[in-house]
Amino acid sequence: MAAGLRAVRRWGLVAAPPSLAFTRSAFVVKKANNAQPNWPGVGLAFGTSAVLWALLIKQHNEDVMEYERRKARAHKCKQCS
Amino acid sequence: MVFLPDESRSLPPPPLLNKGSLWLGFAGWMSALMDNAFNQRPVFGAGIHRQVLLATLGCVVGYHLVKRAEYVHAKVDRELFEYIRHHPADFQPSTG
Numbered sequence: 001m002a003a004g005l006r007a008v009r010r011w012g013l014v015a016a017p018p019s020l021a022f023t024r025s026a027f028v029v030k031k032a033n034n035a036q037p038n039w040p041g042v043g044l045a046f047g048t049s050a051v052l053w054a055l056l057i058k059q060h061n062e063d064v065m066e067y068e069r070r071k072a073r074a075h076k077c078k079q080c081s
Numbered sequence: 082m083v084f085l086p087d088e089s090r091s092l093p094p095p096p097l098l099n100k101g102s103l104w105l106g107f108a109g110w111m112s113a114l115m116d117n118a119f120n121q122r123p124v125f126g127a128g129i130h131r132q133v134l135l136a137t138l139g140c141v142v143g144y145h146l147v148k149r150a151e152y153v154h155a156k157v158d159r160e161l162f163e164y165i166r167h168h169p170a171d172f173q174p175s176t177g
Binding site for chain 1: 091094127137138140144148
């Protein structure tokens with residue numbers, strides 16, 4: 001029965017629901033509702049921002065420490081002031 | 082090709098708030114505002130989480146781009162000074 005249905009669809013006699021690959025047809029997409037916030041999305045966005053800032057500040061502090069460490073090591077080797 | 086070679090860590094790191102991170106953070110924030118405008122939402126009041134996220138992304142990308150730019154400039158300067166050091170005859174002050 002499934003094979004027959006597939007054949008009938010292929011002949012264009014029975015409509016199949018549209019696949020969702022790269023389609024923005026209004027028949028498939030829901031209208032965005034801005035009155036009800038997408039709370040998981042909001043949480044994810046704020047959480048990701050917090051993580052990104054933490055990583056950035058950590059990276060910057062590591063860079064400063066590494067630079068100071070290399071500067072001290074270079075001075076130690078050459079025995080300048 | 083590495084984005085930031087190890088010897089770039091011998092350079093003083095740029096401050097967190099520098100031209101690149103400020104400008105790209107601002108650009109990220111602007112794109113969030115434009116997204117609000119195109120979707121007919123209040124421009125400043127809507128999608129604060131989006132504005133914060135895109136501004137943060139801009140700052141992160143800007144900071145790393147400035148680090149790479151400073152490394153490239155320092156490398157070119159070093160090669161230039163090495164060349165001057167090896168060719169002193171070409172760089173005498175003009176006596177004529």
